[in-house]
Amino acid sequence: MKYIYIRQHLAYGLYNAVKLGLTTSIANRDATYATGEIIRGEFYPVFKIIKSYLSLKDIESKLKRKYDYLNIKEFNGGTEFFNIQIIDLIEEFFKEEGIGYKSLTKEEISKLLHVYKSEIIQPEIIQPEIIQPEIIQPEQPQPEQPEIIQPEIIQPEQLQSVIPHPQHEWIARDYQIEAIEYGFNQLMTNSKFYLELPTGGGKSYITYNIMAACIEDLDLIIIQSPRKIVNSQNISDKYIQLINIQKENILNYSLDNNIDSFLKSNTKLKIIIVCTQSIKLIYKYIKDLKILIWFDEAHYGIENWVKEVLQIDSDGKQQISSEGKQQISSEGKQQISIEEVGQINAKQINAKQINNFYLTNTENIKYRIFSSASPDRSFIIENSSIFGQLYSPTTVKQLIADKWLCPILPHIYKNNIENVNICTFTLNTFSSKGSKFGFSFHNLQEHAFELFYQHYIEYKENRTTIKPFLLVGDDFYSKLLKDLTEEEKDKRSEQIHRIKLIELDYDYLDIATFEEQFEEEYISFNFLEKNKLKRAKKRNIRPIAESNRIGNHLAYVVAKYSIGYDFKLLNFIAFNCPKLSFKDIIQCIGRGIRPDCLGIYGSNFYKELILLIPIFYNKSTTSTLEKSDYENIIEVIAYLLSDNVGLTPSEIRQIGSGMGRLKQIDTGAAYTGEEDNESILLDIMQYIGRSNKSMTYDQAKSILADKNIKSKQEYKDFYISYNLQFYKSSELLPTEPNTIFADFNWIDYLSIERGFNEGQYYTLEDCQKQIKKIMKVRPELKNNLLQLNKLTKQLCEINMQFPPYEFWEDYYKISINSIIDIEFLFSD
Secondary structure (H helix, E strand, O other), rough: EEEEEEEEHHHHHHEEEEEEEEOOHHHHHHHHHHHHHOOOEEEEEEEEEEEOOOOHHHHHHHHHHHHHHOOOOOOOOOOOOEHHHHHHHHHHHHHHHOEEEEOOOHHHHHHHHHOOOOOOOOOOOOOOOOOOOOOOOOOOOOOOOOOOOOOOOOOOOOOOOOOOOOOOOOOOOHHHHHHHHHHHHHHHHHHHHEOOOOOOOOOOHHHHHHOOOOOOOEEEEEEEEEHHHHHHOOHHHHHHOOOOOOOOEEEEOOOOOOHHHOOOOOOOOOOEEEEEHHHHHHHHOOOOOEEEEEEEEOOOOOOHHHOOOOOOOOOOOOOHHHHHHHHHHHHOOOOOOHHHHHHHHHHHHHHHHHHHHHHHHHEEEEEEEHHHHHOHHHHHOOOHHHOOOOEOOHHHHHHHOOOOOEEEEEEEEEEEEOOOOOHHHHHHHHHHHHOOEEEEOOHHHHHHHHHHHHHHHHHHHOOOOOOEEEEEOOHHHHHOOOOHHHHHHHOOOHHHHHHHHHOOOOOOOOHHHHHHHHHHHHHHHHHHHHHHHHHHHHHHOHHHHHHHOOOOEEEEEOOHHHHOOOOOOOOOOEEOOOOHHHHHHHHHHHHHHHOOOOOOOOOOOOOEEEEEEEEOOOOOOOOOHHHHHHHHHHOOOOOEEOOOOOOOOOOOOOOOOOOOOOOOOOOOOOOOOOOOOOHHHHHHHHHHHHEEEOEEEEEEEEHHOOOOEEEHHHHHHHHHHHHHOOOOOOEOOOOOOHHOOOOHHHHOOOOOOOOOOEEEEEEEEHHHHHHHHHHOOOOOHHOOOOOOOHHHHHHHHOOOOOOOHHHHHHOOOOHHHOOOOHHEEEEE
């Protein structure tokens, strides 16, 4: 959070002075005054900054400059002392600058000062040892030094604290502090919980702070994830410093599987980090230790552990699980004996025993933390006995609003699956949107190569300057050039031939080289010309032409980049493969919403993520959507419109498919994929409507009242979002309720109060009188007498006691022409 505050004190009062300042933590700022005040002063007023185009520091600087004439300078006491008159001028300044703010009450200020000093209370469970977790931070600054922002958590006396002089300075956000408190309490009372947090929300930071408060009496922390890259990130120095453990007491099982000797060392606490596929291999070594286990990216694999256990059919016969079937397949056996079935089932029973140990054992595994950005929510809630409580401290929408993530700009289009120009369209979109670094995600290596090769031809023939990269793993070439049989080589000779023809003057297979090259160019532009960018952003100008000197790079990638890969400059993602699942797509989106780190405290300043989402269909004669086409896209759009992401239907751009050759795609001026008149969302909604019926009037009215929908536009946005999210339900909100329900009235449907008695809205008679009064004072409004909808909107903006401008006829139950006497007003 961001605050502008006034500090008042008896000593300042002698000079009719107050102190003006900024902070992101009122409690920590108060602590900096503690050693310098024999009688404590107070913060009042305090203004919480909700929305501003200015940074917090810029707000303070501009405020001080504006009221410099009130600055008290004669005593050499610092530039922050002002005459007390400034208190009455701050809100006026906020309004002039268009800054969204809230003036906090003294009670709200008191809560900010004391909320983290209270002890954690568990009324139903006697646990005197429960303490509030410490967030390890650099030492608190002295009053005369510049403020260093600290999280608002007071260190409990019971918790051992060792501050290891960290190199990374952490700045805790409010929701992170709340998540640490919640997670710690859940572990103390329930021994487990599930953290749902968007990519970039600080999941590892939260988890490490919780673990740091739980390490007493533990022998081992196990950190598990599905990918090696995630494991490496989870034991980076900036996290390890939070838990006070030496590097030699951490074992990355992917790099060193000598676990036996590692565990025999004399160190009390150790950390093992391991992939999902290998965690069962360490079972025999750790099963007798006291353990905390963190299942990171739990949606990938761990949730399936609960789903995929040994199956027993209705006859009591043992069934071979999917794991057993995979083993049979890998051994190349078409038929197996009864004895072999028994052996496989015995292995499965052992696997089930190991699974149960990791998921349900409480004697040795003291605490479990599950985390993911995209869990199967309903499944987690149904199985809370295993996963614990599902906790979602914030949303993608909120993180974007707070600039911890970048905005998402989705674009959807319909594309025939046989269309060979998808490469052309992707490059046109990439260029026209000013993108600089992009991923095109694919389900298969071969599919990624085919689109890469089309791009490569365009690049070699100088029809684009966007550089193609192919990042699908080293095994792709080895499979094609080394591991194929002669028969397979004949079948894929054309692909092999094309691979051998590729000639580029840069390493198109190496993302490390690519990132270093690109990031150096990007940072030099953005940091050296940051002031220019600020001015451009303030005037809503996109300096695309100036940034064209930065190389444009588009990489064709596979699933290995959907989890754990972080590159803050990624600002374009295309889903050019019809085989990508909904969960794959959600994970991929997470790769692109990281902030550009050019804002205050590393927040987002300029970056926007372009999403290109095709709807694939396979029709030679029609583009009408059918079931096979819409299933995946509905879930993706529903996710973007959900409360979690918070986009509206109007923010999902619909663009034409841009057939034809590439033309001037590098100038940013020409764009063949122009806006399309047909509504793809409307197509989807019509399809859903064909297989569902509308809910009852009372059902709809209840849902709308609960969501506080009070206008036609709000209803349009909400019914699209709602119907997409619940499209498998048999009853949905009607598209046009006025044609479905008899005697329909919007006022009643949206539960808008008729405020005659309370004076909320005018009676018909008072409404007509007020219209005539206003028209006399504002005669220019008569220009809209032939556009009554526009006139009613203007009248509502002038006087809020008129009913909502869209619903005058519904409110007064007469025609708009009877409400507004046009003939009288013209003659007046």
